[in-house]
Amino acid sequence: MRKMTFIIAVLLVLSLNFTVMAQEVVTVEAWSIAADGLAEIIPAFEEETGIKVELKKTENATMKQNLLLSLNAGTGAADVVLMEDFWAPRFLDTGGFVDITDRVEEHYGKFLEFKWDPIEMNGKYYGMPWDIGPVGLFYRRDLFEEAGLESDPEAVAEMLSTWEKYYEVAEKIKSETGTYMLAYGKSNYDNRMFQNMLQQQNLGYFDETGEVLIDHPQVIETAKYINQLWEDDLALDAAEWTTGWYAAIETGEIATVVSGSWLGGFLKGWIAPEHDGVWGVVPLPAWEEGVRTANNGGSSLYITNQAENVDNAFKFIEYALTRNEPQLAMYESQDLFPSLTSTYEADLFEKPDPYFGGQKQRQTFAELAEDITPFYFTTDFDEAATYVSNAFEEIALGAEVEEEFKDAAEKTRRETGRD
Amino acid sequence: MMKKNKSGLIFTSPFYILFLTFMVYPILFSFYLSFNKWNGVGEMEWVGLANYINLFRDDLVWKSMFNALFFFFTYVPVMLFLALVLAVFLNSNIKGRGFFRAAVYLPNITSLVAVAFTFQLLLDKNYGLLNMFLSYLGISSINWLGTPLGARLSIDMLMIWRWLGYNTIILLAGLQSIPEEMYEAAIIDGASKVQSFFRITVPLMKPVLLFTLVLSTIGTFRMFTEVFILTGGGPANSTLTPVVHLYNTGFNWFKFGYASSITYLIILITLILSMVQMKLLNEKEVKS
Numbered sequence: 001m002r003k004m005t006f007i008i009a010v011l012l013v014l015s016l017n018f019t020v021m022a023q024e025v026v027t028v029e030a031w032s033i034a035a036d037g038l039a040e041i042i043p044a045f046e047e048e049t050g051i052k053v054e055l056k057k058t059e060n061a062t063m064k065q066n067l068l069l070s071l072n073a074g075t076g077a078a079d080v081v082l083m084e085d086f087w088a089p090r091f092l093d094t095g096g097f098v099d100i101t102d103r104v105e106e107h108y109g110k111f112l113e114f115k116w117d118p119i120e121m122n123g124k125y126y127g128m129p130w131d132i133g134p135v136g137l138f139y140r141r142d143l144f145e146e147a148g149l150e151s152d153p154e155a156v157a158e159m160l161s162t163w164e165k166y167y168e169v170a171e172k173i174k175s176e177t178g179t180y181m182l183a184y185g186k187s188n189y190d191n192r193m194f195q196n197m198l199q200q201q202n203l204g205y206f207d208e209t210g211e212v213l214i215d216h217p218q219v220i221e222t223a224k225y226i227n228q229l230w231e232d233d234l235a236l237d238a239a240e241w242t243t244g245w246y247a248a249i250e251t252g253e254i255a256t257v258v259s260g261s262w263l264g265g266f267l268k269g270w271i272a273p274e275h276d277g278v279w280g281v282v283p284l285p286a287w288e289e290g291v292r293t294a295n296n297g298g299s300s301l302y303i304t305n306q307a308e309n310v311d312n313a314f315k316f317i318e319y320a321l322t323r324n325e326p327q328l329a330m331y332e333s334q335d336l337f338p339s340l341t342s343t344y345e346a347d348l349f350e351k352p353d354p355y356f357g358g359q360k361q362r363q364t365f366a367e368l369a370e371d372i373t374p375f376y377f378t379t380d381f382d383e384a385a386t387y388v389s390n391a392f393e394e395i396a397l398g399a400e401v402e403e404e405f406k407d408a409a410e411k412t413r414r415e416t417g418r419d
Numbered sequence: 420m421m422k423k424n425k426s427g428l429i430f431t432s433p434f435y436i437l438f439l440t441f442m443v444y445p446i447l448f449s450f451y452l453s454f455n456k457w458n459g460v461g462e463m464e465w466v467g468l469a470n471y472i473n474l475f476r477d478d479l480v481w482k483s484m485f486n487a488l489f490f491f492f493t494y495v496p497v498m499l500f501l502a503l504v505l506a507v508f509l510n511s512n513i514k515g516r517g518f519f520r521a522a523v524y525l526p527n528i529t530s531l532v533a534v535a536f537t538f539q540l541l542l543d544k545n546y547g548l549l550n551m552f553l554s555y556l557g558i559s560s561i562n563w564l565g566t567p568l569g570a571r572l573s574i575d576m577l578m579i580w581r582w583l584g585y586n587t588i589i590l591l592a593g594l595q596s597i598p599e600e601m602y603e604a605a606i607i608d609g610a611s612k613v614q615s616f617f618r619i620t621v622p623l624m625k626p627v628l629l630f631t632l633v634l635s636t637i638g639t640f641r642m643f644t645e646v647f648i649l650t651g652g653g654p655a656n657s658t659l660t661p662v663v664h665l666y667n668t669g670f671n672w673f674k675f676g677y678a679s680s681i682t683y684l685i686i687l688i689t690l691i692l693s694m695v696q697m698k699l700l701n702e703k704e705v706k707s
Contacts, residue, residue: 090458244546247545379673
């Protein structure tokens with residue numbers, strides 16, 4: 001009996017000890033694949049530092065709302081939060097985040113430079129870069145062959161080296177096989193592909209100083225290119241992430257898809273798992289000026305000003321994002337493409353991918369990643385993007401490209417108070 | 420007497436406390452907000468009437484109001500007529516009356532998000548079930564969600580599907596308060612079923628119809644989830660409703676002050692429309 005009491009006493013003391021240790025807790029909030037990725041690397045971090053991590057997985061849409069509410073209330077936000085690049089500036093503008101400029105300084109050169117833009121505000125840095133989506137052109141080898149074209153990546157990259165050549169191939173594929181070259185939604189679409197095409201040319205909806213670029217002559221020219229694809233019936237009217245789009249990919253109604261590197265994971269995983277060896281990846285066709293890639297998607301980790309222990313929160317961010325092993329582990333399992341350039345040397349990038357007919361697709365994207373130029377989101381990106389989408393929808397219904405884009409630019413300037 | 424009041428007040432206080440916190444306070448706060456510029460977290464900036472002045476030059480506000488009126492004039496008359504017919508049907512002595520009464524209400528308690536996604540699948544231009552049925556009838560595929568008229572009609576269909584049962588139940592309750600003797604007297608006078616529907620049922624149902632009409636007006640101007648998921652307000656803003664525009668302005672663009680001024684515009688318009696409806700229907704009653 002006495003022995004029993006002793007054991008219980010020891011257990012009690014031990015458990016007390018645990019609670020004391022467990023006070024070193026960092027809370028982290030992230031969405032879908034990012035949360036799944038972090039969950040895999042947390043055990044190793046806890047073991048190394050003795051700091052406990054509480055991870056909360058939230059839906060993307062709810063996450064923004066919850067974050068806004070908890071910043072507003074001054075309580076309830078996690079210490080470390082994930083924010084997507086395109087909406088991060090709006091949230092930084094609310095002032096709810098910790099300035100970690102001094103801490104990230106030593107890591108600055110380790111990441112792709114364009115990735116820092118949404119993290120920085122008025123010369124101060126509030127987060128650490130994580131994943132990107134280098135944009136390439138996914139194409140159907142079989143459909144190219146059917147049209148009597150070469151289908152290996154080197155030849156296709158050469159064949160589609162400019163958007164002008166892309167247009168000629170599109171016409172050829174349409175006349176030979178009756179297949180559309182691509183899908184470009186006439187409605188319900190956020191025009192990511194258009195944004196990628198602008199980023200290639202060092203353009204966007206805003207320039208570096210925040211001035212509106214929507215009525216820039218080259219922006220209008222790019223929009224005219226898309227409209228031409230519609231008018232010549234080379235682009236199928238199906239917006240990304242709709243039933244029609246999935247079906248178009250699965251049944252081979254379209255020969256190419258412009259998308260971020262992560263599309264590969266989606267194709268393999270659930271859009272077209274049976275398309276083994278059918279797809280290939282090449283760099284985007286180029287415009288007269290600019291590079292053959294852009295960026296689509298991606299997030300970074302930030303520390304909120306509600307964090308009790310900023311040191312510990314930063315330790316976690318530093319562990320997860322600035323070291324090769326965790327970054328590579330999360331890339332391999334969740335397709336979160338690192339912006340940490342030292343990872344590109346890893347063996348993983350050398351591996352041929354059977355789904356892509358043995359092509360070293362990761363290598364292709366790693367090479368492209370280094371070329372990505374910035375895309376300036378600003379606090380008003382969402383509003384500007386809405387006006388541009390409206391313009392495209394009007395154009396699809398027959399309106400004049402130039403007029404619609406001038407209107408959209410005018411409206412953006414007026415409603416956001418910009419030049 | 421005093422003591423009696425006190426305990427009464429204490430017992431009813433939960434309602435007043437909840438009502439003050441969750442209804443009165445937000446209403447007053449958003450009124451105050453509508454005179455400010457605010458990103459949701461930081462400092463507010465007093466801008467006076469600037470938000471209200473901006474309403475006049477924001478074409479999306481007026482487009483969304485026009486869309487709401489379009490929906491109102493297209494789906495509400497159809498829905499209320501069908502609801503009245505259904506209610507009469509459910510009020511008669513048919514077999515399985517209980518089942519039909521429950522079934523007709525079912526769409527209203529189904530998760531709206533799931534419903535809107537299902538409609539999206541049904542209405543898909545190339546792969547939707549609706550276009551497949553139409554093709555059997557020799558009608559070529561209609562781009563429901565991709566053209567302005569198609570998208571508006573899609574919203575109409577969804578609204579009718581969802582709210583028909585709700586209105587039927589309200590009208591059914593009204594029908595049950597019409598005394599049976601009236602119909603008996605009409606039969607004796609040699610009136611047909613259709614005649615007694617238009618001469619007895621419709622006039623006596625006027626107050627209940629008015630009630631459903633006012634509810635539908637408010638419902639139309641508050642329409643959000645249906646549009647938000649099914650069309651996102653597109654194409655080319657043809658289905659943008661005032662509340663979807665308000666949501667974008669506030670929660671996506673972080674212009675909470677301006678969003679509040681849109682709220683007050685919606686309230687004002689709904690109020691005017693409801694008053695006009697009540698006036699019109701009451702006048703007719705006096706004349707007849």
